[in-house]
Amino acid sequence: MIRKTVWIVGLFASVMVATLLLSAASPRSAAKAAEPTTAEVKVDNFSFGPATLAVAVGTTVTWTNRDDIPHTIVSNDKVFKSKVLDTDEKFSFTFTKAGTYPYFCSIHPKMTGSVVVQ
Numbered sequence: 001m002i003r004k005t006v007w008i009v010g011l012f013a014s015v016m017v018a019t020l021l022l023s024a025a026s027p028r029s030a031a032k033a034a035e036p037t038t039a040e041v042k043v044d045n046f047s048f049g050p051a052t053l054a055v056a057v058g059t060t061v062t063w064t065n066r067d068d069i070p071h072t073i074v075s076n077d078k079v080f081k082s083k084v085l086d087t088d089e090k091f092s093f094t095f096t097k098a099g100t101y102p103y104f105c106s107i108h109p110k111m112t113g114s115v116v117v118q
Contacts, residue, residue, distance in 0.1 A: 040064065041113065043071050043085070043105075048113035055095060055117055062092040072106045 037059040042049045044066040055061065063073045065085040073082040073091050079101060082091035095101070095117040105111035 038062065042066050043073075043111075046108060046111055048103075048111065051113045053113070053115050055115060057095060057098055057117055059117070060092050060094040061115055062090050064088065064090045070107060071111070073103055074106045076102045076104065 037056055039053055039055050039059055039061045041053060041061060041063045043063055046067070048063070053061065063082070063085070065071050065087055068087055070084045070086050072084055073080070075081070080093040080103070084107070085091055095115060098117050100114055100116050102112065102114040104113075
């Protein structure tokens, strides 16, 4: 009887250890940790919203033109530059280095914004 109890306890412990190891290494948990971060900026009424966006390194920012007229997104130091975006068109850029990235619309240079990457 004692042998059977020891065997059952040993089997139960082995199953628990295997379950914990498998759950820690499951693709689902790894995918959660590796999910890319995204952020959005809306282009509307001759402005960028939000005007200043703070994101982590590795974040992909997507600008969407919600205005009735074309706009561009161009960084001051030419790190990124969109084509002319018509209504509902999008432009995305992934920030791989920390820093402050001021940008503007080359068609309407008074339209400015910045992305702060930390």
